[in-house]
Amino acid sequence: MEHGLVERPLNKRPLVRRKTLDRIGLLFAALVMVSPVVLFFLWMISLSLKYEIDNGAYPPILIPENFAWSNYVQVFRENNFFLYFWNSVLVTGAATLLALIIGVPAGYGIARLKAERAAIVIMIARMTPGLSFLIPLFLLFQWLNLLGTLWPQIIIHLVVTVPIVVWIMIGYFETTPMELEEAASIDGATPWQVFRLVALPIAKPGIVVAFILALIFSWNNFVFGIVLASRTTRTLPVAVYNMLSFEQVSWGPLAAAALIVTLPVLVLTLFAQKQIVAGLTAGAVKGG
Amino acid sequence: MASVSIETARTETGDKRSKPSRLAPNYWPFVVPALIVIGAVIVFPWVFTLWMSVNSWTLGQAQTFAGLDNYIRLATDFRFWESLWHTLIFTVLAVVAPLFLGTLAALIFDAQFPGRGFLRGVFVMPMMATPVAIALVWTMMFHPQLGVLNYLLSLVGIGPQEWIYNRYSVIPSLVLVETWQWTPLIMLIVLGGLAALPREPYESAEIDGANAWQKFRYLTLPMIAPFLMIGVIIRSIDAIKSFDIIYAMTQGGPGTASETINIYLYNTAFSYYDIGYGSAMAVVFFVIIIALSFALMMVRARANWSDMETR
CATH class of the missing domain: 1.20.5 (Single alpha-helices involved in coiled-coils or other helix-helix interfaces)
Structure with a gap:
């Protein structure tokens, strides 16, 4: 010492x-x-960004002499990627917005009711393999004659987005203070007014987190699409997978397509890093 | 951190709210729309799957009641047991590897150094990337002749591997991709645990002359153990269900060497359209996952409990 x-x-x-x-x-x-x-x-x-010759070269070339921008042009021109991009936007957009409209109030209600059982259903839904939703819903959509439209995919993507939103919002509303809400309801506000004017504005950061995560996981979803999508209703992940199976495999356009599919998500990840980290550490820990 | 803080928040609000219960507002209308949707897209499929599993039903043919036939067939289906074994190996490896690397990454990213925020953002990217897109690029990298990985191996004097094209290396290769993608999640969870660590034990350990390994082994590791357990639970549930990467890269091949339960389930239901048998498989798979989750949560609860006792 x-x-x-x-x-x-x-x-x-x-x-x-x-x-x-x-x-x-x-x-x-x-x-x-x-x-x-x-x-x-x-x-x-x-x-x-490489032509076939460069992609087949040994030893491999990292930066080619000629950039093959045509790979990207080819993806959009020959593979209908504008349509599939638009399909992805519609399916993900609709499934995420619907999930917010339904899930944010639900998260609020469950948090205030302390309805543990409802929360457990959400958690078990998170554990269930996607395929076991797919078989019965596939039959249902077939029966309802909805296959061939985007509706089956929008509806089944709710399986992904609703639990994420509800789960994150339960966690968020549980931590927001009750005093303001109690004061408002003593002043005669209806529950809906309390939610709309007091709880909702405070919960904005939580909603942003739920929105981003629901968006990403819906955008990335593949398994629902391969079963439910037809030629004209493919989303991007299915479209890029189909390129692999139906074309003679040329690597340049395939990699370009893969990049196009995942680029929006990667950009979002870099810009919203803070929200994603917050959502995954709170949300994922709880099963979102 | 999250589960703990929410737990306390829950009990606090509970105490506070018990007083003015007579003017407690009616919150059910907020929940009803979600209950309807969840009932339609989540609970209905569960029930319908159960019903289909006791029927013999191939798409396009009439369905007949079959009792437990599908389950009996499952018990004697060699391909199912094989897929169960593949799932087990895949899951264990795809939990252990990210757990180890993710903890290491968390220890690094918990410290202060220039560029930390940006690098952490880059590190998180694989987890958010579209699995199918990632899988396609890995497939090209695994290519035995033209793939960049065999070239990189040749630089350090290792001979070419067959990666996903060999029945013995296919599962480890898939685990490599899964690890690459999901190590960041463990990192984030453990990082949350590290951020909540108290300073004092480390200060006194330093005075006692503990080295870095001792501090990690006897202070950090026991204190982040609950977070590691959460990581194990989440990773196990995700790995056992892994579909996109396996399906996009191998479709269960070569042969059936990488066919996990989920892939076999997909093939049964949507390649052979054997809906009844596929549903029985889905039910068994579901039970396995739930059992696994509860087993892990029991371990976690017991760990917390003994933790309380020593305190």
Whole structure:
């Protein structure tokens, strides 16, 4: 102990230097950790911008001499990607908006009622494999003669979006203060007014989180589409998968298509990083 | 952090709200629309699946009541047991690898260094990326002749691998993709746990001369254990259900070497249109997942309980 007391002031300068060394070490470790992600996406971009000769070259070429922008043109011109993009926008947009309209009030109600059982249903829904919803709903849509329209996909995407929204909103409304709401209802506001004018404005950040996560998971969904989509109602993930199975596999356009599908989500991820992290640590921990 | 804080919030509001209960507003109208939707797209399919599972029904043919025939057939179906085994291996690997790497990543990203926020944002990207799109690019990277991965291996003197094209390496290769995609989720969960750690134990440990490993082993690890458990639960549920990546990359192949329950279920219901048998499989699969979740939650509850006791 005595020894330490004497030594500590002497060590102060090396300690500062050690700290910067630590930081450089950490930065290096983080770069190593992130490198598989960066390399993957760089390679994805590279594949999408190369002609077949360059994509078949050995050793592989990262940056080609000639960029094959035509890959992107080809994806849109020959594979109907404008239509599929629009389908994706419609299905994801409708399923997310419907989920917000239904799910935000529900999250509020469940939080205030402390209806644990309703919450458990949502959680079990999260655990259920998507395919076990698909078989009965497929038969139902067939019976209702809805196959061939976008409606089956919009409806079945609610299986993804509603639980996310409800789950995140339950968690959010449980943490918002009750005092204002109680004061408002003592002043004679109806429950709907309390929700609309007091609870909802406070919950805006939570709604944004629920919106973004529902959007992303609906956009990415693949399994519902491969069963329910027809030639004209494909969403982007199904369209890109079909390119693989029906064309002679040429890598450039395929990678370009893959990038087009996932780019909107990646951009959103970078811009809304804070909301996504908040939603996944709160929401995912609770099963969203 | 989330579950803990919500738990306390729940009990606090509970205490507060018990007083003015006579003017408690009616909240049910808020919930009813969602209940209708959930009933239609979630509860109805559950019930209908159960009903179909006791019928013999191939699409396009008449359906007949079959009792437990489908379940008996399942118990003697070698392909089903094989897919169960594949699912088990895949799930264990796809939980353990992200758990290990995600914890490591969380420890790094919990510290202060330049560019931390941006790099963390980049690290999270795979988790949000469209699985099918990712799977296609990985398929190209796994290509035995033209793939970039075999080239990278050759740089460090390792011979070419067959990756997803070999029945022995296909599951580890799929796990590699799954790990690449889902390590960030574990990272985020553990990061939440690290952010809530108290400072004091570390200060006294430093005075006692503990090294970094000892601090991690005897302080950090026990304190983040509940978060690791949450990570294990969520990852297990997701990995056991994994579909997009496996289907897009191998469709269960080569042969049936990577056919998990979910893939076999898909093939049964939508390639062979054997709806009754597929439904029975869906029911069994559902029961397995629920049982697994409850088993893991029991472990978690017991861990919390013994934690309380020592305190």
